[in-house]
Amino acid sequence: MNTVTLSIVTLIAASALSFNALFMKSSGATAVGPSHADTTIDWEHMSKAERKQYMKDVVMPKMKPIFHDFDPKRFKDVRCTTCHGDGARNGDFKMPNPELPKLPATREGFDKLNKEKPKMMEFMSKTVKPTMADLLGMKPFDPKTGSGFSCGNCHTTAKK
Numbered sequence: 001m002n003t004v005t006l007s008i009v010t011l012i013a014a015s016a017l018s019f020n021a022l023f024m025k026s027s028g029a030t031a032v033g034p035s036h037a038d039t040t041i042d043w044e045h046m047s048k049a050e051r052k053q054y055m056k057d058v059v060m061p062k063m064k065p066i067f068h069d070f071d072p073k074r075f076k077d078v079r080c081t082t083c084h085g086d087g088a089r090n091g092d093f094k095m096p097n098p099e100l101p102k103l104p105a106t107r108e109g110f111d112k113l114n115k116e117k118p119k120m121m122e123f124m125s126k127t128v129k130p131t132m133a134d135l136l137g138m139k140p141f142d143p144k145t146g147s148g149f150s151c152g153n154c155h156t157t158a159k160k
Contacts, residue, residue, distance in 0.1 A: 041137030052093070055080070059135050066131065070123050083154060095154055102158035103151055109158070124151065 046054065060080075067075035067082065080088035085099035104110050114121050133140040133149035141150035 043136045043138065048093075055093075059132075062131065062135060063128075066127060070127070096152060096156045097154060098156045100155045103155045105158050105160045 041054075043051065060078075064078040067078045075082070080093070083097065083100070084093045084095070085097050087094045087097060104113055129149065129151065130140050132153070136149065138149040139147075141148040
């Protein structure tokens with residue numbers, strides 16, 4: 001099997017698993033198969049074209065209603081630019097995106113942000129971050145190991 005065919009097969013399998021995961025979550029059923037983190041999605045090694053197609057076919061259909069349901073006014077029209085900003089317009093889609101709100105550089109900064117925007121912080125940490133980690137086949141950030149999908153995958157950090 002050539003690499004293009006293998007990539008297409010991988011993408012189809014991932015899409016099927018994504019559909020299964022979406023169905024299982026919406027139906028309340030218990031999944032029998034593996035989670036995304038256990039699938040063959042290898043975001044780091046996917047081509048730009050494969051990533052773009054996966055974002056279009058899998059990530060956007062999942063994340064768009066999540067953002068919209070959280071804040072229908074702010075996220076009325078979720079598009080690629082919502083997360084990727086100008087990177088979606090110029091085609092580079094680079095992340096983290098410096099156009100997104102900056103992360104605090106200190107623990108105190110995070111504590112302050114948690115007090116000022118508790119709903120947004122809870123939404124990002126308990127919904128967006130784990131869902132995106134799952135969709136990208138990554139493990140969520142683990143503070144013990146310092147690895148995994150974290151806020152810093154999307155947001156840059158403010159200077160001290």
